[in-house]
Amino acid sequence: MYFSSILKKLSFDVDMWEPSTEDMKINPDFLAAREDYKGSPNVAGTLKGKGGGRSILLNGHIDVVPGGDNDWNDSPWSGKLEDGKIYGRGACDMKGGIIANVMAVKAIMDSGIQLNGDVIIESVIGEETGGAGTLSAISRGYKADGAIVPEPTDMQLCPVSMGVTWFRIIIKGLAAHGATSYLGVNAINKASMIVQKLNEFEAKRIKEIKHELYKHHPAPFSVNIGIIKGGIFPTSVPDEVIIEGRMSFSPDEEISEARRELENAVYGAAREDGWLKEHMPQIEWYGFCLNSGSVDKEHALVKTIADNYKYVKNDDPNIVGTPWGTDAGALIRYGNTPAVVFGPGPGGTAHKANEYVDVEKLIETTKIIACTILDWCGYEQ
Template sequence: MQAEKKIKEWLGVNRPKGIRFLQRLVQEGSTRGNESKAQAIIIEKCRKLGLSLDIWEIGEDVLLKHPVFCTDRTDFTGNPNVVGILKGTGGGRSILLNGHIDVVPEGDRKDWQHDPFSGLLEDGKLYGRGSTDMKGGTVSLILAMEAIIQSGIQLKGDVIFQSVIEEESGGAGTLAAVLRGYTADGAIIPEPTNMKLFPKQQGSMWFRITVKGRSAHGGTRYEGINAIEKAMLVITKLQELEEKRNMRITEPLYQNTPIPVPINIGKIYSGEWPSSVPDLAIIEGRIGVAPNEEMKDVEKELENCLLELAQTDAWLSKSLPKVEWFGGRWLPGNLDSNHPLMETLTTCFEKVKDTRPIIEASPWGTDGGILSRVGDTPVVVFGPGVTEVAHDANEYISINDVFEAAEIIALAILDWCEIDS
């Protein structure tokens, strides 16, 4: 009780310093390939906190050869992963605190009211690319550790803090950390959940479907086979598949989600000339993977549904649509809602917020899939920040949420790792 009071007090007193730290982090834009300066700020902070540091450039053989490894980036020089460990005295459960430092590109600067990397503070919100996704969350983690350390609290279990690269591109940073041996009895990832608890996360993967046709002059279009028309058959079939896949989802956490595992048709490109029949259409999209599903099974199901379609169409039966699984891949997360880590977080949430947390399944993948499936570490995704503004212009985070999340996480660490008194 004494410890929890100290945490609250420390966070109150150090609020201005905490805000300035988040500002500095947002101002150091860290899009893919440019993570080094933001990581330097993290490293400096870990040093001050006396954490035992592990800083390394990923790209090790065991990573590159891992079946889950998925990126088109080949050069990681100068942009390291950072791990800082607060060693416990022993006997407590360990906790892993994972944040990613990479941010998505700022997009069209004209859509931003202020500079995308301003870190501008207005009406209790801090603006800038990466504020919500997820430097605000990372700062909650750091504030939680800082509050514990500076309050003189000694933990039994280890706290493993990670600031990883490559989350936005498929999770190579977290995978590298797992393969380096960083696993724990539980993990918190403060992605923007809007203060909800997500024990389960939708996974996803990208697909590309190539549909062939036969070209002809538009004036005699009946002499050709229009690839766009055939692509429309494919899309309609995928819509049916989406319906079928979602019909069988019984997970109660999805009860308020209109489509728990959507199939998104994100792109279609076909044709070169208005008056020619196009002979090639390319569809790209994303298929959601349910928490309890295996990626391979989902791949197979989509491929089989296209084979089924091909049997109903004379042209497609001879010219099968080709499926490629390219680009992004995010493993789903599937923690039981009654897992002790959920209990811990729920209790601490109630202490701080004086209300029950909302528990849901996330509609997007996080590094939690890799941590839990490859690293065998139970993961809850919980953080400040609002999904809706992530990846968008004028991204912001509520300062209040950053500090409340920090307090909830700090209390959860105390409960999970135990105080050595």
Template sequence: MDVKIKVKKYIHDNRNQTVTLLQKLVQERSISGNEAPAQEIVIHHLNHLGLKVDVWDPDIDEMKSSPFFITQRDSFSNSPNVVGVLEGTGKGKSIIINGHIDVVPEGERSQWTSDPYSGEIIDNKMYGRGTTDMKGGNVAALLAIEAIKMSDVQLKGSVIFQSVIEEESGGAGTLAAILRGYDADAVLIPEPTKMKIFPKQQGSMWFRLKVKGRVAHGGTRYEGVSAIEKSIAVIQHILKLESLRNERLLNDPLYKGVPIPIPINIGRIEGGTWPSSVSDLVTLEGRFGVAPDETMENAKEELENWISRLAEQDEWFKDYHVEIEYFGARWVPGSIELDHPFMSTLSNAFMNVFEKDPIIEASPWGTDGGLFTQIKQMPTIVFGPGETKVAHYPDEYIDLDELFRCAEIMAYTILDWCEVNE
């Protein structure tokens, strides 16, 4: 029997136990710091498949020297990274499939229709935090590897499956895997792209602006300067920068039809202490989208220069500078050449399953992919099942059919890329 038919049949026949595995993973609330129980399930499964398993707690001291290291944590003790290797016989191209095990917190429970950690299935969709982002993608990858392993196929190149921590807070888990020496000829990250192929990934960084005013009693507010009114000017100024930066991507085919390829989102505002006082400080916090072929440094420089130009339109800002700081998470951008062989391997696998061309776009958000390309020049593609729009939101879900089709595509990709040893 043709290998691909065998693999396809295996995937079809093993849907139920795959659903059970995903359900078990979703039922573990693997937010940052609480990844161990979910990783235990992954470890158990990898051992069951007979892969070579590597489990370690990333070492903060070791990572600190990397300019790509970012964390809000003091330690990753009891937050293991897990890697399972299906070793090739040699002379083939290797692949890393990288997925994160951490999920963002569920938020306000009242906004969920049911328990965010139930893994409940309705109409062939599994609901729960992490179904789409990205335990579904991880399970699809595991099923692809299992299907190959159980079909008695020997690959020339190795398949390295990575279940990493800390993607949601800037990529310390993937960085640790890279620093541990894991390397491959290509990387696939099954983040929820809704089965679109993302050869370019947007980077992003968080920034904080402090806009100053001068306090006064609200009854004589003309004696003060409202930081709230000044922050309106700052927000409008930033919207102009967003327009300028996005004009440059107008002709990029991967951003065709995307209204704002690299948005600057001001997501939080807070200022003033008392309704009856003129506020003397407003803090704005936002996410700054970084273009796939831009560096973080250039992006920061452009933001800083732009903010300093506020003084040209209002003298106030000359004496009361808007302060900028960067904080929290950060994802470096990444990209692979569109004519790279790994692109055609994946596209062919897609066409095999769907019998149509894949949609190729650039990602609207950052992933760990940028780390692979920027640190080790590993060609990386983001492609996976799941609904981007429900990631991080209540009633997150994944379409199980999509998950199984993705497993098929991943299996074909592995077979073609790593090559079968006849």
């Protein structure tokens, strides 16, 4: 409601709706549907241009990860301004980006400029849990000739978003009393073997999969084992271990291909084990999944942002791929909207204690987005 009222004040036509699970069906790899989205509305505002210009879509997700209070200097919800930084959960990921979107348009309107192309501003839900909001907005028809997604890239310009997909591996053993452990099969021992195979698999991927926009990143396409859990009693032979993790993949890979590679690594290891070959691990792709997305780095939108970066910062931007999945992937794949990720926040503080956005970078990003809108949409003074 608050975001909607801001857009209304700026003369946007405002559309607010609760996504439906039907909306996400445009993405066959979407896994994280809630039962419904009551109380989690998307907001999209449209500012019609005079005509004859390219349209632009300014996307930002309104959801944040949990506060995780423990290590914060202040409350994660303080919004404290100190030493030129605004602190709080979502400061960089990505309320900072959303406000850059809004203020860029406001600056243009305050100056009396009238744009030729349409501007759409979106506040979408559910990016942190797999991108439901952006998929719903696409299904509702929100597309454009170009899009900016100001995720916390620390003002690096990202025409490419990697793919990310979560996995769960269920490894079965055979329960027994610890006193006669030889009668059982210890699922923790089997899981340890699978973990080591996943490590080898990851090392191979890191070595072999190259992408020109990830040269700066020591290990972009990683297999992170995040959780392991198995067994209920020290004296029992555990009959199940569950491993959960995150696999990231190159924009040059199909998601199905990346997943199959991991599956083959696990199944291949299992086939070499007397027990596991008869009791194959189950692999589930669950929860979070954002497919990759690529815009050519020579694309006009990339050029326009880069030019305005130079105009504002008197320097060339770093042009790289994002180290995470973003909603740009869905905009490109399912919205037919070339989408570039470029935002003010330091990604290194996202999801952590003392997340912040630097005010100077916020203002610079706002200027660059404003200038990009002008150049992209065209205008008359």
